[in-house]
Amino acid sequence: MTKPIRRAGVIGAGVMGSGIAAHLANAGIEVLLLDIVPPNLTDAEKKDPAARSRFAAGGLEKALKARPAAFFHPSNARLVRTGNTEDHFAELAQCDLVIEAIIEKMEPKRALFARLEEVLRPDAVVASNTSGLRIEEMMQGRSADFRKRFLVMHFFNPVRYMKLLELVVGPDTDPAVVARVRKLGEDVLGKGLVFGKDTPNFVxxxxxxxxxxxxxxxxxxxxxxxxxxxxxxxxxxxxxxxxxxxxxxxxxxxxxxxxxxxxxxxxxxxxxxxxxxxxxxxxxxxxxxxxxxxxxxxxxxxxxxxxxxxxxxxxxxxxxxxxxxxxxxxxxxxxxxxxxxxxxxxxxxxxxxxxxxxxxxxxxxxxxxxxxxxxxxxxxxxxxxxxxxxxxxxxxxxxxxxxxxxxxxxxxxxxxxxxxxxxxxxxxxxxxxxxxxxxxxxxxxxxxxxxRPVDPRNVTLAGARAAARGAKAVLANDGAEAWDLGDGVLGVTFKTKANSLDPDSIGMLSLAAEKAEQDFRALVVFNQGEHFCVGANLFLVAMAAGNKDWDAIRKMVKAYQDATQRLKYASVPVVAAPYGMTLGGGLELCFACDAVQAAAETYAGLVEVGVGLIPGGAGTLNMLWRALEGIPEGVTVPTYDIVTQVFKNIALAKVATSADEAKALGFFRKTDGVSFDRARQLYEVKARAIGLAEAGYHAPVPRAYKLPGESGIATLQMMIDTLVAGGHASEHDAKIARKLAEVLCGGAGGGAREVTEDEILELEREAFVSLCGEPKSAERMQYMLMNNKPLRN
Missing domain, CATH: 1.10.1040.50 (N-(1-d-carboxylethyl)-l-norvaline Dehydrogenase; domain 2)
Structure with a gap:
């Protein structure tokens, strides 16, 4: 009964059943999703496998289209196979766990459990997602062995987003089965478990x-x-x-x-x-x-x-x-x-x-x-x-x-x-x-x-500081603090509204990197509040632009570029723990780190075009370099296709709706960690930082890449003109996109050539400052500040 659960069956492809199947797939578990054969099929349909499994296939399709999304990424649906309870029932014998999510009526459930007892392996766990039917009544007629393997797993809808999983055990449920399901719920699915009693509607x-x-x-x-x-x-x-x-x-x-x-x-x-x-x-x-x-x-x-x-x-x-x-x-x-x-x-x-x-x-x-x-x-x-x-x-x-x-x-x-x-x-x-x-x-x-029983992995920032005897911050200013989190790890935390970036929080990043190199073995960025970081303090940028203080804006941008590059090349590993909204400068901060331990529910993207700008904190550089870093040396690859995809991600202000999607878009590395339970994120980000330190960490070496130059800019320009002509982009959208294209292609004035990081940073900086001087960008910034939504002008 200590065997991990690798394959699961879900019976019932309604809202709950398909949601459970989707989240099991999110966790990397293969799922067989079954539903009944539709009644009143024609004679031809009765012989058609697709028609016979229409209900389950439809449930999966609805899960793929669900908003909010049921899957972390649509590709996770490949782990879900659909079928029906007549033709594919015997395949449940391959499952480690079968969850029943059919109609909330006693007789159909009893009939289903009787069938399951005939086909399941002796070590397979059986669970009901009932919202309140009694185990005692559901188990009438079942053998003692079946009762040992049965319990209630009551998920809440929508399954991906609701942390609660109620477990209700019967008088005969084997404690080993409970332990196995508990491990699945907590460690694999990231749920918060509550043990209720076998009473109507549970807890x-x-x-x-x-x-x-x-x-x-x-x-x-x-x-x-x-x-x-x-x-x-x-x-x-x-x-x-x-x-x-x-x-x-x-x-x-x-x-x-x-x-x-x-x-x-x-x-x-x-x-x-x-x-x-x-x-x-x-x-x-x-x-x-x-x-x-x-x-x-x-x-x-x-x-x-x-x-x-x-x-x-x-x-x-x-x-x-x-x-x-x-x-x-x-x-x-x-x-x-x-x-x-x-x-x-x-x-x-x-x-x-x-x-x-x-x-x-x-x-x-x-x-x-x-x-x-x-x-x-x-x-x-x-x-x-x-x-x-x-x-x-x-x-x-x-x-x-x-x-x-x-x-x-x-x-x-x-x-x-x-x-x-x-x-x-x-x-x-x-x-x-x-x-x-x-x-x-x-x-x-x-x-x-x-x-009070405490999971040692559920570490709070206050708890970590107290355990490290951190009565006082190691470093502090009005925008951020750096604390000793114990085990040789220094932790930076922002104190600004929505954890936005301002001169103080930006300055703290460089100070913390220096302090970590001197007295610690790793640095983590771990924020509190609803969102990790919503980006730069737009009010400061808009105010400087209104005063036409271009030098102040240039210094502000240069300061954040320097801070992110300082983190990127620190001699100790730096790991970020993003969650919630991780936008603009918040994502640029993640780009600067050696690794990320993201909460599963992380919504990341470079959204600066919405306020009339482009990323200005080394975001264009590091997102492009991130996309190019997997090319083996000596392999000749036309970088235009990669540049184009990065261009689209930024120009269209794409926002990932999960950490998995952020990986797919190239915002995070494929090797970055994902915390299904945010309560364990600090524990896990700290473990990742320590792991890098103990594995013989050495800072990366700056690299240069061959970029398309003028030919790439010209090709992207044609794409931009087509969008404008089709009414999909405004003239100001086009102006922003052209400047972005120049940065990503390595600047105008020549063909394809090898471009250094410093050259890209300078191009990025000047494009950002020049856009701050555009009246329509000023309109976008003001509109965002007043209405908290973008203006398309």
Whole structure:
């Protein structure tokens, strides 16, 4: 049972099944995706293999077209073979794991498991992706051996993006099987695992559905509108922007009602059973096919006049609005960066927003506390489920701590809210919070603090600094810091908004390289926040351009070129850890490093043309050199084709939608690492840097390459003219593209020749400065600063 899972079968090619298959393929696992043979085939179709496997093939096709994308890169779909459950069922015998994702009805699942027992190997694991059916009932009629290999693997949709994987084991499940699946989930798929109990809707959906329906029922009682509820239960409450009603539209009201109905029918003894009763007006919406985004209308819909909201009383759409006092209160909360402080301010607001928030929170938190021991034994598991499965910034018990444990208990008791004895005993013990600063967490079942289990790979920046006795930064300025991360690794972290590049953060890169060479064996760039780096501080560039201070712009560009080249040729290995948006100068920073340990969800690209410029931090140089570096010495290759592809990547501002796609586009090397779980990225980037250092690292030597010169520029010019003539590019797009072509081809004034790095850097620098002087580039910069989207002028 320690055998790794290399081949998997997925039965059911709907949204969940195809999503699971896609993510298994993302992780390099071969997948056999099966679905039923379509009913009512013609006689000819019954003999046609393609027609018989149409459902599975269609599921794969939808996964390839899905937005957001299900696959890291379309080529990953080659690992998925499709078939049907009649002609290809026996092939499941080759699988190490089979996941069932068929219709949520008991009898079809039981019938499927009976068939699987006949064909699977004795060591194959069987899992159900059910969202709440009981293992005990699904396993009726199965042998003891089959029961040992069975468990629930409940993925959340969309599978690639949602971190939560709920594991539910039966009374007969072999611990070795659990360990094998745990290794797959955590180490291979990058999921956050939560062990739930065999109860309806498990952990995430039980608590999440209760919280959403609590808000929905209270809306009617308090006379609020859907916009008001979403304003309160969204960002202000440390929940996603989609909040309650918008989440319903995204998930689909039919799906949401199915989950709620499953709870209502199964939870006969639940004291809050009536909360799971779907309101009559939502039933009418489902009957009218107002299901949300998939039917272009649910609680909200887009109209020619703008966004509209459904009036629950009239079941008619009206212009989107909302209570102004609630808007003012929630917007004030949203400005607070710390989620704990944000939710505390919301709940203490004396107006309608705070009163409604308290009602929702107090009932939801108390209900969650009453479920400890029933749906999961650990409050950590419940908090993780809500953060990873519902994208809450704080889990229920973390939220309780934010509001103040004792104060919240007293306020709940005053309001007559039922609390479990475990909470009352906890308060009597003198405990002041569920989570303590020393890492201990209160165990409600034991009535005492216990050590919180920690994966040593889930290293935070603060934890790494503390472990290295880093009470103080090694280097610091207003834009960045460099800290001792232990094991001879120096770590640079930006402090600017969205980790943008400014003179201070740029200066820190050179200082850190020098310090690392003196006192450390490796350097890593590891940022915090939503995005790794959104590029240069555009305001500084636009301001200097507005003042026609060309020397200042030239010095700014030269400084970043020097910094990236300094990293590139440092005598110690330098590794970057990009994630989220890694744009413009952020990607140029990655180009400068010896290696990258990217989060799987990294969105990288050189997007400077969108603001009327070209890359100015050695981006054109290093992206081109990256593309050329694989050519063996002595091999004569026309570099024009390579130059053209780099030109397209930059001129079209291509942005990779994953680390894998970034590799395919040449933004990262094929050998660069990918962290499926961002919580482990610091651990992994540090390990990569140490590995390079211990493998006898030596800095690279500058190289020169033969570039096309004037002939390449002329050919690219024809491509540009064709795009303009076809209306696909403006005249200003063409002007930017011509300057880019000159840089990438090694400059005008001669034929193909060998070009040095310094020559390319000078061409890049002068092209950047000259474009800053173009009025239409100034318009693009101003528009981006004001509207946060590009202007095509």
């Amino acid at each position: 995430g959906n039980r608590i999440g559905t209760h919280a959403m329906l609590t808000a929905i029922h209270l809306m009617i009682e308090d006379g609020l509108a859907p916009e008001d509820v979403d304003a309160i239960t969204g960002i202000a409450m440390a929940h996603p922007k989609s909040a309650s009603f918008r989440t319903g539209d995204i998930v689909g009201l039919d799906t949401f009602a199915h989950v709620a109905d499953n709870c209502y029918s199964a939870l006969e003894r639940d004291e809050d059973r009536d909360v799971f009763k779907v309101p009559a007006y939502i039933r009418k919406m489902i009957e009218a096919k107002l299901l949300g985004d998939k039917t272009k209308g649910g609680f909200y819909r887009k109209a020619k006049e703008g966004l509209e909201t459904l009036d629950p009383a009239k079941l008619e759409y009206r212009p989107h609005g909302g209570d102004e006092a609630i808007k003012k209160a929630t917007r004030s909360c949203e400005k607070i960066e710390d989620p704990a402080a944000r939710v505390k301010k919301l709940a203490s607001d004396p107006g309608k927003a705070g009163q409604f928030a308290w009602k929702v929170l107090s009932r939801s938190l108390a209900y969650t506390a009453r479920r400890v021991g029933e749906i999961a034994d650990s409050i950590v598991a419940i908090d993780d489920a809500m953060r990873w499965g519902y994208n809450w910034e704080l889990g229920p018990f973390q939220t309780w701590d934010a509001l103040g444990f004792a104060e919240t208990v007293e306020r709940m008791q005053k309001d007559g809210i039922q609390l479990p004895e475990s909470i009352l005993r906890m308060k009597q013990s003198g405990a002041t919070s569920f989570y303590r600063a020393d890492g201990a967490v209160f165990d409600l079942l034991k009535g005492e603090y216990v050590a």
